[in-house]
Structures are given as structure tokens and as C-alpha cells.
Amino acid sequence: MGIILRITFAFLFLVALLHAIFVTRVQMHLRSAVNCPKQSEIKFFDRYGKIFFIFHKEQKFCEPLPSHFPTEIHLEQIRLFFDKKYVGSKGRFSFLVANRAKWYLARELSKKGSVPVMDALFLYHTTSLTDLVKSVWSSRKISYGIFGLSLAAKIQYEKPLQSLSTEEFQDVLHLLYNANGQNSGFRKRSLEYLKRQSFQNSNEALSYINFCMDELSKKGFDVNRMRGSVFTHYSPYSQRILYEKSQKYFIDLQGHDAHRTEKLRELPPIESASIFIDTKSGGIMALLGGKSPASIQEFNRVYQSKRQISSTIKPFLYATALEDGRFHAASLFVDKPLVLHDSKGTIWKPENFYPYYLGEMTLKRGLVVSVNTLAVQLMEALGRVHYANKIKKVFFLPGNQIAERVLEEPSLALGSLDLSLYELAKGYTMLANNGVEIVPSAVTMVQDETGYILWKKKSNRAERLFSRESVAIITEMLEDVIRNGTAAKFSGDGFPFAVAGKSGSSPADSWFAGYNPSYLLVAWAGYDYPELSLQGHIPLFTVIPFWMDVMSTHKPIEQNFTIPIGLERLSFCEQGGCLTKKKCEMMHGLFSRGHIFPECP
Numbered sequence: 001m002g003i004i005l006r007i008t009f010a011f012l013f014l015v016a017l018l019h020a021i022f023v024t025r026v027q028m029h030l031r032s033a034v035n036c037p038k039q040s041e042i043k044f045f046d047r048y049g050k051i052f053f054i055f056h057k058e059q060k061f062c063e064p065l066p067s068h069f070p071t072e073i074h075l076e077q078i079r080l081f082f083d084k085k086y087v088g089s090k091g092r093f094s095f096l097v098a099n100r101a102k103w104y105l106a107r108e109l110s111k112k113g114s115v116p117v118m119d120a121l122f123l124y125h126t127t128s129l130t131d132l133v134k135s136v137w138s139s140r141k142i143s144y145g146i147f148g149l150s151l152a153a154k155i156q157y158e159k160p161l162q163s164l165s166t167e168e169f170q171d172v173l174h175l176l177y178n179a180n181g182q183n184s185g186f187r188k189r190s191l192e193y194l195k196r197q198s199f200q201n202s203n204e205a206l207s208y209i210n211f212c213m214d215e216l217s218k219k220g221f222d223v224n225r226m227r228g229s230v231f232t233h234y235s236p237y238s239q240r241i242l243y244e245k246s247q248k249y250f251i252d253l254q255g256h257d258a259h260r261t262e263k264l265r266e267l268p269p270i271e272s273a274s275i276f277i278d279t280k281s282g283g284i285m286a287l288l289g290g291k292s293p294a295s296i297q298e299f300n301r302v303y304q305s306k307r308q309i310s311s312t313i314k315p316f317l318y319a320t321a322l323e324d325g326r327f328h329a330a331s332l333f334v335d336k337p338l339v340l341h342d343s344k345g346t347i348w349k350p351e352n353f354y355p356y357y358l359g360e361m362t363l364k365r366g367l368v369v370s371v372n373t374l375a376v377q378l379m380e381a382l383g384r385v386h387y388a389n390k391i392k393k394v395f396f397l398p399g400n401q402i403a404e405r406v407l408e409e410p411s412l413a414l415g416s417l418d419l420s421l422y423e424l425a426k427g428y429t430m431l432a433n434n435g436v437e438i439v440p441s442a443v444t445m446v447q448d449e450t451g452y453i454l455w456k457k458k459s460n461r462a463e464r465l466f467s468r469e470s471v472a473i474i475t476e477m478l479e480d481v482i483r484n485g486t487a488a489k490f491s492g493d494g495f496p497f498a499v500a501g502k503s504g505s506s507p508a509d510s511w512f513a514g515y516n517p518s519y520l521l522v523a524w525a526g527y528d529y530p531e532l533s534l535q536g537h538i539p540l541f542t543v544i545p546f547w548m549d550v551m552s553t554h555k556p557i558e559q560n561f562t563i564p565i566g567l568e569r570l571s572f573c574e575q576g577g578c579l580t581k582k583k584c585e586m587m588h589g590l591f592s593r594g595h596i597f598p599e600c601p
Contacts, residue, residue, distance in 0.1 A: 041227050041449075044209060046234040047285070053205050055213070057224045061193070062147035063154060065138050066162055075101075075129055077166060081173050105132040108140075140176055146190050149176060155189050204243040207289035208234055210300045212442050219455060221446065228454065231445040233283030238276050241553050242288050246272055249546040250291040250525060260541055267536040272543070273301035274523040275425050275440075276550070279515055282429055282438035306418040307524060311370045312504035312511045313391070313415035315431060315474050318367050320390045321378050322470040329364040329473060329589035330577030330597065333374045340376070340410045348410060350376045353505070353540075362577045364589050367477045368485035370503070372414055379413035388412060393465055394427045395419060397439065415504060424513060425522040431474065432515040434562075435466035468564045473590045475500045475561050476569075478514065487512070490544045497559045499551060503544060507533035510542035518556035523547045568593050576600050 040057040070078065082101040102124055109132065110119035123132070137149040146152065152172050153161040164172065175186060212232060213223050249255050250272040253264050264270070276286040289300030299305065321327040335358040340348050352372045366374035379387050388408040395402050406417060422440065429438050446455040478500035482491050486503045501514020509526040525543040527533060563569070570591050573584035580600035 040225050042223065043229045044212065044234070045229060045231045046236055047232065047283070052234060052236060053201050053209050055209060060147055061145055061151060062139065063150040064148070065134055065150055066160070069162060070130060070133050074169070077169055078133060081170060099129070102129050102132060105136050108136050137176070142176055143187065143190050152176065155193050156186055204239050205234070207287050207300055207302065208239060208442065210289060211284070211287055211302060214303065215441065215443050216446070228446060228448040230443055232442050233278060233281070233285050233444060234442070235285035238286035238554065241550055242274055242276060242286050245546055245550050246274070246288055246291050255545050255549065256541070260539070263539060264542065267538070268527065268532045270525050270538065270542065271301065271528050272523070272525040273305070273421050274521065275302050275421050277425060277429055277440050277520040279429060279432035279518060279520050282440045284440050284442040301421065303420050303422040306420050307509050307526065308415060308506050309417055309419050309424055310415040310504035310506045310509065310511065312424060312502050312513050313417065314367060314370065314375055315478060315502055316391060316394050316427060317375055317378060317387060317413055318363065318477070319466045319470050319474045320382060320387055322473055323466060324382060327363055328591060328595070329362065329477065330572050331363040332360060332577050333363065333366060333377055334360050335371050335373050338373050338376055342409050350414065360575070362574060362587065364477050364480070364587065365574060368480045370486050375413040376410055379410065384408045384410065384412070391417070394430065395423050397423060397426060421522050421524055425520065428513045428515065428520055428522060430465055431471055432520050434468045435464055435471040437463045437465050469566055469592070472561070472564050472567055476590045478502055482514070486540070487544050490541065490548055495552060497556050498561050500561070501547070503540060505538065505540045507537040510538045510540060512544050512547040514547065514551070516551065516554070516556040517558040517561055519554045521547055521551055563590065566593055567591065570595065572597050573600055
């Protein structure tokens, strides 16, 4: 007898538990569906506090049902609609259901449950037709972006739901349950409504938003469900300039002289990407992941594509040499044929961009005209391991596995390293910031929809990678690259403010990275697929005019770079790196105060 009682009590307890679970599920379904559905919505604010983009995973526009809806008349129309639509035994257990409207609404409301048929049965027996109607038709999707019976009535007939005639109400019900059969007039009116209600996002900002979404994901935010505000370093002016100049130089192929334009037209289609940064804060003000909106949608070349950086690596090699203490701007080297062995013992013979050798030259001249043999000699003097370790520090970012990617080979002196634009920009931001490491970022703060701060950018943890003096000397050399070096013929009449930069090229790539006292721009143009270079090498000049044009539109706060107090500008004979009373071709550079030049022979 005792066993039977225990079994009975256990059974009753289980029934009560199941009843409580189902009641909870019913309440959950009703609460989740009674209002208009919430949409993922992220509002992006620029550096001035203005909204420039609103992201939706899916747009959802809706109007709640009137508080006194449905009336008895509406309920009768709803019963007739379902009786007509679902004549016969359509759906599981429908033969048990006398009121088809309640049954199908209960089934619809329970679709997301783990046991939908049981949920539907429970809803059917415990919920009135009125409550089911309110729960389902407040939030039912009608077409893309359009939800709810009230909004359907407004779009179709431009009047409130309760004012519809019997025929009009039946028509709106058919719209809800016959999405594929919607007439073209309703679809057209829906699109017009969406256009009126939607924030008009600009194609110019697509790359920037793509980068921000990636940055948010890495911070742990679910961008597909997120609702809130994101504050950024975005500059509408800088983004527009990048966008317009990209169109000019890489799509329309204007801005080059006739000969260069003709040469570019003979090549396979080229792509481009660029990133523009405030050097003091490391804030990314603008970026383009491709030359057009169509190419941007494929992938963002600023951070998703890695290319061989070639000679843009040389400033970091020269800065490492200056830190060594044995070298200065007037140190002498000889541009000559070299024969070396890589780590596998294979013979490697570096070549210059031009098919000849210049003989004796100073360290500064070697960087200004980008002499490959000098760079290789410099790396060998420093030690391959030492230089490789420095490069790993310069381009380190969390998760980028740079330690495995940097190989201790002599070709590293010439940039045989694949980096993204973002990674290369990180290194140049350090140079532009006087040797202090800064990780460029786009997002400054994240808030939820109530304004509560979920995340806020902290001041960068500054680590000095190079001394202020070494970086100042490198910057002065890079100024000469634009005045007298590889970029000189593209600078026109020059700039009214100081600019410094370095070019780089490979058969499939054209680079230019540089900065003024306030801003940094890294730009790339080339082939997405390096094998296209077999049909024609990318000319060195491809990206440099673009860089010059964009940088000329951004005047820095200060006109000149700051020279540390421990340095002074001195002149010396370019041939020999020495001083003489005789006439010679003079070169200028920065040196430690009290530096003594040898007498020229």
C-alpha cells in the first residue's frame, strides 16, 4: 500500500511539474510575441558625435495592434478566413480541432518550442482566440522588413486596421499568409515605406563599418544581436576623400599623365586599399577595403589580405641600425653585387630596382633611393636574428602569430614578409608617434540601448620601441624620399607642410606609407592574385600619386616635425660622408650634438 501511495504522489508531482513547465512556456510565448519584434540595431557615431551609419542584421518595422483589437466582428472574420483557407484535415491533429483559427494560431506561436505540438495543444486549451490573435499578429513577418497586421493595413490601404472594410480586412489577412502571392503593388509600397523609414547609409563607409564589426567581435560583442551605440574615430571628410580619390586613380585612371594612364589600361584590373590614421591617438579616421563597393563586399583588404611589403620595411631596418650605435646618417657603404646564403644554404643574390650599382654612398642616400644591396649589408652587420626579433616586436598584434611569420632570412631586409595594411600601419604609426607603440583602433566606446557604457577605450599602454632621436633621424630621411628620392617626381611643387614616407614595390604590389605631423596614410594598389603579374608588373608609380593627393588635403596641426633637443641638423659631402673646404655635393641630416665628421681626402 505504501509503495502505491508513493508512486501516486510521484505521478501527481510529475504532472504538476509538467503543468508548471507548460504554463511557463505559454507565458513566455505570449510575452515574446505580444509586442513588435526587436531588431539588432547598432548606431555608429563619428568623431564629432553624429550618427553616420545604422547597422541592422535585419530591418524590422512594425506597428502594434490597437488596444481594443480584435472585436467580435474581427474574430468572426478570422474564423471564416481559417475555415476557408484550411478546409479539410490540414496539419497534425486538426481533425480534433473544431476552431481552426485557434489551432493554427497556437501552432504558429509554438513553432520555436522544442515540442511544438504539445505547446500548441496547451496554448489551444488555455488561451483565448483574442489573446492568440494579439500575440501572433502583432509580430508576424509579412515581407522583408515589414511586421504586424497594423503596418500591413497602413501600407496597403493607408488607414488604421480597425477602419478596414470586410473585403479589405480579408485582403490583409491574405497578405500575411501568402507572402509569395503578394501583388506587385504591395511590394512596391513596402519598399517605398522602408526607404522612407530607413536611415540612408552611405557606401563610402562600408569598409569602415566592416572593420568596426570585426573589432567589436574581437572584444566579445555579438554584433548580429547587439542593440546599442558605437562611438568611433570616423571622419566623414577623410572617408569621402579616400573614396573619391580611389575612384579617380584606380577606377577612372585619371590623375596620371597620359603615358602612365595608357600603361595602366594595358594591365589586368588592379585593386586598392588604404587606411588613414590620427597619429597622436592611433584613431582610424577612414579606410577603404577595396576600390569600389562591389569589391569591398567581397572582403576587406585592409585587414583580411596580406601582401609582401617590400621596401616599406626599410625604415625599421635603418632605425634598428641607428639604435645599434655603430651607424649614423653619414656612415659609408658600397653598393655592389652580393652573394649570400639563406638558412638552407641556398645561394641568394640580391638585386637593386635598377640594373646597375652606384658604388660608395652614405646610409641616408641608401634609404632615400632605396638601395637593396645596402639594406642587406646593414642587416648582415646587425645580425639576422637581432633584426628579425625587432621586426616581430614592431608588427606584433594579439593573435597575428607574427613570430612564426617572420623568417630569419637575408631577404627580410628587402621586405620578404606578408603583412596586412593594418599591420603595416601599426608599425608606421609607431614611427609617426616618435617611437612609441600605438595599436590603431576605430572604436572608442560602446553603449547599450539605455546608454549604459559596456566598454570604453583606455589610453594605450605605451611601450617605446625606438628612441625619439633614432625615429627623428629616420623621419628626416623619409622627408628626403619625397623631396629627392623615389617619390620626388610625384610630389609636384611639394607640400606646404612636412611629410615623410617610403615606397615599396613587387611585381604584384605598389605601396606607399607615410605621415605628416598629425596624420598617417598607408596605401596599396595591386593584383588580388599575384600570378596576374605574369601579364604585366604593377608600376611603382601606381599608388604614389593617390597618396600625394590624399595627403595634400589634410593639413596637420603643426607644420613641421619636432627635432629632439639632443640632435642638430648638419651638412656633409654626399661623396664620402665627410667635410671639406672644397666644393662638393652637400647633403643634410640629423646627428647627435657634437658629431664630428672626418676630413675629406
